[in-house]
Amino acid sequence: MSMSCLACHHAFVPPFSWRDLFTVSVLRSEVLLPVEQWLCVQCRSKLVLLRDGCLLCSRSFHDLDSRYVAEYRGGQICFDCRRWLEWEEAQQSGRVLTWNRSVAQYNAWMQDLLTRYKFRGDERLRYFFASLLYSHWNGMAQQMDKVDVIAPIPLSAKRLKERGFNQSALVARLLADKIGIAYTEKLLLRRDGEDKQSKKGREERLKEMLQKFLNNPEQNVDIHGKNILLVDDIYTTGATLYAAAYLLKKRGAKHIYAYTLAR
């Protein structure tokens, strides 16, 4: 059976495995498939999976100067994360975000795909992105304490109306359904921001970010002493995730992890 590649739309034949011989794909109504089923060979080479990067944010050290790499608990972390650690000390809050894991590198190809997903609104891509997260989850489920709740980073009401969907929520829901963990969108609320955050500097972004999230008044999940997995699309400086995690931490969550699609 040939199908068309998700990214370049050219027809390709996904690799055939023994499993295909014994299962009928109609009966197996699986939506989260391995990467080989989604992408053709050329596109798979453009998708750069992140491995062995920064311990805390999984940034790859491949093109990073060694000056920006620091030692941390027997591993290496990047400069950004070191600054976050300093910030956490200044706040005296303990670890806010235990770690973030990003699946893919935020290169031009990934940017294209995310643009198609977020701004053009090709919601079918959620299956692909959830598959990416799921395959990553399979590989590293042992590393963390048991996760109790999966929650997406919310969009502001205005943005949600404009876009019609929350890109992180779609992915998070699929992931939660697959691995059987409770899912909620009601942990946080986000205020309307005037301009898009991608244009701002780090300090500025951080300062605003901390005021951006609110506790959701109608939340119905008790998160005291629970482990929470946040899901977002892109990890740039981490300000969004740290701000959200900070709020959850103050409400008594035990550990907060983050999953992002691209770094």
Added chain:
Amino acid sequence: MGEKAFAAYMVKGRFNTGQVIDWSLLTPASCWKRIDLTFWQSLTDRALFTGTWTLLGKCASLAAIRQQMGQAVGLTDQKCVPRGYTPAVDRQTLFSTCGVLHNGGTVNNKVTVHHADKKDSSVLLVDKIAAFFESEDCDEEALRLAAAFAGRHVLLEEVRQVWGKRARKHVMFILQKLYLLGCFDWDAPIARQRIGRKMTAFCQRCGYGLNTSSLAIRSPAAFSSWQRLRRTWSQWWSPEVLPRSACARCGSESCLFCPRCLQMGKVRSCEPYLKWHGGRRSIVARPEQRNVQFRWQGQLSPLQQEASKRLLRFARGESDQFLLWAVTGAGKTEIWFETIYHFLLKDKKVLVASPRRDVILELEPRLKEVFPHTTISVLHGESEQKYEAADLFLATTHQTLRFRDYFDLVIVDEEDAFPYHVDSMLPYAVQKARRACGKIVYVTATPRREMIDAVRRGEIEHVLIPRRYHGHPLPVPRLKPVGRWRKSIRQKEILTPLVQFLTELLAKNRFGYLFVPHVHLLDEVLAYMQNVILPYVRDLSPQFQQAFPMESVHAQDPLRTEKVQRFRNKQIRLLMTTTILERGVTIPFSDVAVLGSDDQVFDTAALIQIAGRVGRKADDFEGNVWFFPEQRTLTQMRAIRQIERWNRMNVPGGDLS
């Protein structure tokens, strides 16, 4: 605003918002926000709805509504309601049957809505509209908006984007007014159609969901008969289905969207779709009679004249499709100039569409010269003037997606060119853009099998021009197998045919195209030609020491237009390319070679087009066309035979075979 009309649109709001609105206090603008959008939403997903709606109103009884509406709750009285609600024009007819229930001062009225299946939008209440214009100070802004969108079928989002910057006032307010004037109709971008026993939803803009073809985006050469079989199979197996999603805009859990035409703005079933009326039905005041001038000094060859006459006869006649089948370099463009003029004179709208942007860009200056006083709008992906009123439109087939029921004459130039028949949304778009009585002319040198079959069955009128305008025969390709050339190139062995090709270019001071099957071969072949063949030729014949710039170009090349322009300016002597230059770009005094012409990328049509690059000028009618394949194949032989057959023919409209 007329009081009655105001009341009329109050009612349509009334019966679906379900909110209690104090309608005596509403201004038109606020009405708009509360009413029309929600009204539209209720229609969207129930395009064929017949049932009962509940009206909630603050008035004491139905009699009060009657009074306010001028006895028009039944909405059958033509005089008092604007277009859109008269029996002849309407989307629905309202029958009021009133169960009047009192609960705490508000009244529930049951109103049954019957949708009329057929719309007849030809009836216009001209006097009503004139009255509107007189009663209101006529808003320039609104009229310009209506003129710019005439004939189009666009999302509300697009209107907002385009006009939001220019209009000082609230766009929605202008739209409300235009709606009441009957300039456009609300529509749903996702419509439903009964196919067999099933109701299927499809995207009105691109036709996704109609299942006209299902192997979506592939190169045309990739269809073998086996794949065609599988196409039928896959239509049954995986039909085009519009995906559902939970939409935060309308709150519906199953809001449909179209995945195919996302590029032009997302089509959702909750997004309003505006159908703008245009042409003679438009109420927008037209400027006084246009001065159409036809300024063309050229001379048609006898064959062209004959074809032009046939085309004119077709334009006056009954049938609606025409195939202008003319060999490459026959002067196709000049043939339809007169037909266009004929239509423009009658104040009709003409569209010249082509799947290729190059073709459009090349036509633009020519048409502007020929019709100096006609407004011409050029639409392609990067054009500035996307929404402007015009009489003659030049557009890529992708841009025609935005039109509906507008053109009296559509000319599809190079209709067999690449994406057109691979992406089923393009034929859909072109068919949609013409009016019901409009005519289509297909112009091509290499019609597809289906088209020829239709001509044979007599479904399409046609004319065949087997000779170039200068009367000389077409250059016949010469086929020279070169063995395993990929390996030779890798090992830097000399391929003698290429040496001969290059020597001739140098000796006769000509320009050359070298076609290769795939993009990834380009760099390799370019390096090979520069570092192996060229020095070898210079060794053999030392007189050729002049500079010989070579370049390669492909579809994704960022410098594509620049390189082609340099080739046109004769700054590049040999251009290596893929099939993207198979049509459109013509340089006088050039030769063509096709390396690997047996590759499946080059089908017969492509080979004929490539051979047609050569010898098009009257002062250079002889040129060389070389095919350098690994082996002889049927496709190449068919191309050569076809060209030879044309050269033997003499009469236009000769038999088809």
